[in-house]
Amino acid sequence: MNSGSCSSLMEVGYDDxxxxxxxxxxxxxxxxxxxxxxxLVEKLLKISSCKVTTAENAIRALEYLGLGDQDQHxxxxxxxxxxxxxxxxxxxxxxxxxxxxxxKVKESSNLKEVxxxxxxxxxxxxxxxxxxxxxxxxxxxxxxxxxxxEKLKCHLMNCRS
Amino acid sequence: MELVQxxxxxxxxxxxxxLDNLKVEESVLGVIQKLEFMGVLDSQFLQLQQLQDESNPxxxxxxVTLFFQDSDRILxxxxxxxxxxxxxxxxxxxxxxxxxxxxxxxxxxxxxNACVVFRSFCEQQNVEGCHRCLQQVKKEYYLVxxxxxxxxxxxxxxxxxxxxxxxxxxxx
Numbered sequence: 401m402n403s404g405s406c407s408s409l410m411e412v413g414y415d416d417x418x419x420x421x422x423x424x425x426x427x428x429x430x431x432x433x434x435x436x437x438x439x440l441v442e443k444l445l446k447i448s449s450c451k452v453t454t455a456e457n458a459i460r461a462l463e464y465l466g467l468g469d470q471d472q473h474x475x476x477x478x479x480x481x482x483x484x485x486x487x488x489x490x491x492x493x494x495x496x497x498x499x500x501x502x503x504k505v506k507e508s509s510n511l512k513e514v515x516x517x518x519x520x521x522x523x524x525x526x527x528x529x530x531x532x533x534x535x536x537x538x539x540x541x542x543x544x545x546x547x548x549x550e551k552l553k554c555h556l557m558n559c560r561s
Numbered sequence: 562m563e564l565v566q567x568x569x570x571x572x573x574x575x576x577x578x579x580l581d582n583l584k585v586e587e588s589v590l591g592v593i594q595k596l597e598f599m600g601v602l603d604s605q606f607l608q609l610q611q612l613q614d615e616s617n618p619x620x621x622x623x624x625v626t627l628f629f630q631d632s633d634r635i636l637x638x639x640x641x642x643x644x645x646x647x648x649x650x651x652x653x654x655x656x657x658x659x660x661x662x663x664x665x666x667x668x669x670x671x672x673x674n675a676c677v678v679f680r681s682f683c684e685q686q687n688v689e690g691c692h693r694c695l696q697q698v699k700k701e702y703y704l705v706x707x708x709x710x711x712x713x714x715x716x717x718x719x720x721x722x723x724x725x726x727x728x729x730x731x732x733x
Contacts, residue, residue, distance in 0.1 A: 436628050436663040443612050443620065494655060521662055543666040545608050 426556065427451040427482075431461045431489035431501065432519070437542070441488065441519075444549045453484070458496035458504075461489070467508055484514055486556060490542075491520040491527065499531060506535040515556060519544065564724045571715045572727055578602045578708055599671060601705050606668030622713050628667050629706055635660050636702065639695055643688070653691065654683045660698070671701040 428450045430441045438454050445452045455461040462468045465484060487505060489498035502516045515537035520527065528539045538555065540548055579600040613620040635656050642652045661676035675698040682690035716726050 434659060434662045434666075435631055436624060436666050439624055439627060440609075440612075440666050443617075443624075447612060492658065521665060542662070543605050543608070543668075545605075546611055 425449060425451045426485045426553070427453070428486045428488060429453050429455060429461060429464060429484045431455045431458060431487065431493070431498065433457055433490065433493045437490065441544060444544055444546060445488075447546070448549045448553055450486075450553070457493055458489070458498065458501040461487070461501060462496075462504060465505070465508075465511055467504060467511065484511075486515050486517065486537075488517040488519060488540075491518050491522075491531070499527075499534065502531060502534055502536055517552065564719065564722050567715065567719050567722065568724060568727045571712075571719060574715060575712060578606075578712070579604075599674070601671055601708050602668045603670040604668065605666065605670075609667060625667060625709055625713075628663055628669075631663060632660060632672075632702060636695075636699060639698075643691055643695055648686075648688050648691070650683055650686050654680070657683055664702075669702075669705045672698060672705055675701045 426449075428445050430438065430445065430452055431454070432438045432441060433456055435456075438456065442452045442454055453464065455464055459468065464482075465487075487501075489501055491498040498518050498520075502518060505511050505514060505516055512535075516535065517538045517540060518531045518536045519540045519542050521542040523541060531539055538552065540552070579602055609621050609624060639653065639656050639660075642649060642656070657676055657679045661673055661680065664670075664672035664676060675694065679691065679694035679698055682694050719726060
């Protein structure tokens, strides 16, 4: 299966400061209210060697990230398995939108460094600019293709090292 | 039927799902009628096929089956919502949006395009327009459902005969 040239970037572990990054898998939290889109983004990310957790709405996503209701607090930060390296979210969702989720993440002292990617089927410049201005890493047009995810991974890997 | 013939049939059938109908009509066409000049599927379906391999050989049919289940439910809800004395567009619109999204994600382009038209009638709160759109969406949906079910049957026949599904070759 073609996982793109980025998989070779994963194996290069050493940087100038001799910190060994090892074979780290990106852990992605994918948020989308559409079942088919969730399945698709999950498969696209898994094929690109990411660990994937999906959420069907922004509230569930916030709970998973430890920003939800106090009663359902999951400490996503001390448990290494749960540490999220990237959030990819649909823009149009009932209840809280992806844009509102983006803002909550960026307002959090713990999570503001986590890159957030917004997906949308609508190509609306004001929407795109609004998201980028509020700290979104990227805006991606739906439906997603394999090449979109490969580009995203390369972009993120370059940012990390 | 010989394996080679079945494989050729599958290829021809699959191609036909993507190709536009090139017949030219003299009369002025409405937006909805233009749908008949585009393929039932677009290149997004090919993207789905690229995600399928030996480790998950049924990915496409699994996602498509989910699409059918989800869409059956949505179309049912839409029929009920539009049959009300007073149509609640706040209910109708999200259903149409959802169907537009999922049909787009699997490459069912005629369903998606029919939903785009449906959505604008929703925005205009045009009940009669919405009724007509629902009929069109249903028509396109049953068409793509029928075609995909046939496609999967052809594939199953080939696999059952011990053959391989031939790779799609299209100039997308």
